[in-house]
Amino acid sequence: MTSTATRPGGPGARPRAAIAARTLRTDRWWVQPVGIAAILLFFIVYSTIRVFMAKWYYVEDYHYLTPLYSPCLTDSCVPGSSHFGTPFGEFPFFLPLGIVAFPIVAGFRVTCYYYRKAGYRSLWASPPACAVTEPHQKYTGETRFPLFVMNWHRYFFYLAFVVLLINIYDAFLAFRGPDGAFGVGLGTLIILVNIVALAGYTLSCHACRHVMGGRLKHFSRNPVRYRFWTLVSKLNVRHGTFAMVSLFTVLFTDFYIMAVSAGWFTDLRFIN
Amino acid sequence: MGTEKSQAAGAPATKRQFRIWRGDETGGDLKEYLVEVKEGEVVLDIIHRLQSTEAPDLACRWNCKAGKCGSCSVEINGKPKLACMTRMSTFTADETISVTPLRTFPIVRDLVTDVSFNYEKARETPAFAPPPGVTPGDYRMQQVDVERSQEFRKCIECFLCQTVCHVIRDHEENKPAFAGPRYFIRAAELDMHPLDARDDRKEYAQAEQGLGYCNITKCCTEVCPEHIKITDNGIIPMKERVVDRKYDPLVWLGNKIFRRGQVPQTSVTSEHSPGAVRTPAAGPPGFHSHAGASHDPEAEAQAQAGVNWHREVPKPTAPTLDETGKLPLTELTFDRPAAPSPFGEDVSFPLPPEHLNYAHPEQDKH
Structure with missing residues (x-):
């Protein structure tokens, strides 16, 4: 007969059913946390390397600027990549050029209610899976x-x-050919898809849902905010999907721009 | 029933392997049973078959067999579920099915646990506060205002969310400070209620219910048999409402500088009432006062002493009659925009507890 009660029980607490097994689940509950952990760790490592790389973030011909470096606000940025001027002057080599926006988007993701679930489960095992x-x-x-x-x-x-608005502005600038006229390439489309994913992720956020109308006690007195809340609520159901999709689109957009900028391959041009 | 379905359920009346936890607070173990399973049955049917055949002393709690009473909560293959809503057809024919009691609560016997932790927490949660100046019968709400709260009213109190929550499942010591998902959605329900008069439910949820312990891992939502979006629609909105008052960095800085804006130390947020179930030091183990922690020492002392169920209670006044000496039948013939209260016009709800009286099953013992 098993004699230990389910942990923790604790001194003085009435005993629980004595079940020694950590879990009696028979499904492969560890697959999801392991998979999510792999994705998150890959993104953390990739973005850290890229943020400190300080090169291959801008394609001058087509005005492609990677979202990891936008906005680029220092004199250290390559010519043309600073759409908003360079108020910070020259940066020492160890400061990432995207220091203004990157902590914001990273903080937004770390504190996000979806990533909290994903991170606590897969990176901190608290708990690794239900039950x-x-x-x-x-x-x-x-x-x-x-x-x-x-x-x-x-x-x-x-x-x-605010960073999303800057990214949208960057996307507009990416409709450009080498001669300065209108142009569309594969990179432009990739940037566009990334913007849609980022907008979906930002607008479906639980905090957005709250400020749009969730904090109200009486929807009937605020019909416009109620409509906004309803709209965000519909998006909010897919917040986790947007979170993961936008993670990959950011990664892919950055990789594509890095590759074009480094000359690993040339951008596929549709118009100009 | 199609052929495919009956195959999925196994051939009718096959034998299936079960492991059921048998024991009590002194210990126990998983016992193997080979039980007959018929097509269309649920796990609770199998428990009943066991009771009628080889294990007549197997204890289990059940009632409606329709997924609406929340009694037959157990853990099936390690997952908290309602036994009456878990179809045998969801398991493969060669699968051994384990049935264990809820792990988070003290064991009574076999599949029955003592879930009184939840009732203690329920009693601690402040009830609906009637709006001042509106008499019962005059309550008017718009559907659009109550639909968020209505989602939470679907709760059948099966406590699956409470048992799966790792905050108390894995950490007994958090029980005094943590009310659990079921009571977070109760707090959310009332905070979103258009007529509830209390405005300190956010502070209460944070200070007394332990909302901060929740780390949004969403297991409560996963196990809810009523598919209530506990996390997305209840807990996260409550967390955001707390953020409104407590974690706004600007407000926090202002409070630090000007030493203002402290949460008023009302009876629900006082430092020395950590929203607790009874600690072992406060009484013999297993004894429940049924007074919860009302935070009112006088009421607590009175509840401990036992209630005199034969005492005189004030009689309610008679209802208002019309000039013919009769109760107005409809709103059309009545001078107020609602039916009259059958309890009399001077009665407001909730009734004060000292005005309640009923025959307590244990009244002769007091």
Whole structure:
């Protein structure tokens, strides 16, 4: 007969059913956390390398600027990539050129309610899957530093929305040929798809849903905000999908621009 | 029923392997059973068959067999589920099916656990606060305003979300401070209620219910048999409402500088009432006061002493009659825009507890 109660029980607590197994789940519950962990770690490693690489982020002929470096606000940026001027002057070599926007979008993703689920489950195993005992002895959740910072998601959302507008502006600039006239290439389309995914991700955010109308007690007194809330609620159902899709589109857009900029292959041009 | 379906369910009346946890608080183990399974049956049917055949002393809790009473919550193959809503056709014919009691709560016997933790937490959650100046019968709400709350009213209190939540499932020590997903959606339901008069539910959820312990891993939503979007529609909106008041960096900075804007120390947010189930030191193990933690020492003491169920309670006044001495039958013939209260016009709800009286099943023991 098994004698140990399900962890933790604790001194003084009435005993629970004595089941020694960590979980009795028979499905492959570990597949999803392992898969998500692989994706997240890959993105973290890739983006860290790219952010500190400080080259191959701009294609001058077609005005392709990678989202990881936009906006580029220093004198260290290659000519033409600073659409908003260079208020910060020259950067030392160790400061990433995208230092203004990258912490914002990274913070937006880290504190995002979808990535919190994904990260806590796959990177921190808290819990690794539903009804699977977590390995940690203590748990205080998001009640104290540093994890209560997760509650600042709203303010990352406001800032990320501004970054989204900058990205949309970048996409407009990418409709350009080498002679300065209108042009469309494969890179332009990739940037466009990325913008759609980023907009879907940003607008379907739970914080967006809250500020649009979720905070109201009476929808009937605010019919316009109710309509916005309804719209965001429809998007919000797919927030996790947008989160993952936009992660890959950002990655792919950056890779494509890096490849074209480095001359690994040339951009496929449709118009000009 | 198509051939494919009957194949999926296994051939009618086959034998299937089960592992069912048998035991009590002194210990227990998974016991193997080979049970007959017929087409169209659910796990609860198999438990009943076991009770009527080789395990007549197998304890399980059940009631409606229709997924609406929330009694037959167990863990099937490690996943919290309603036994009456888990079809045998969802398992393969050679699969051994384990049935265990809810892991988060103290065991009573076999598949029955003591879920009183949840009722303690329910009692601690402040009830609906009637709006001032509106009498019962005059409540008017627009559908658009109540539909968010109505989603949470689908809850059947099966406590599957409570048992799956790792905050208390894996950490017993968090039980005093954490109310659980079911009570977060209760708080959300009332905070979104167009007529609820309380405005401190956000502070309550944060300070007393332990909303900050939730890390949004969404297992509560995954197991909900009523498919309530507990996390997306209940917990996250409540977290955002707390953010409105508590985690706005500008407000926080202002509070630090000017030492203002502290959460008022009302009876629900006082530091010394950590929203607790009874600690072992406060009484013999297994004893429940049925007073929850009302945070009112007098009411708590009275509840501990036991209620005199034979006491006199004030009689309600008679309802308002019309000039013919009768109760107005319809709103059309009544001078108010609603039917009259059968309890009399001076009664407001909820009734004060000291005015309630009913025959308690254990009244003679007091």
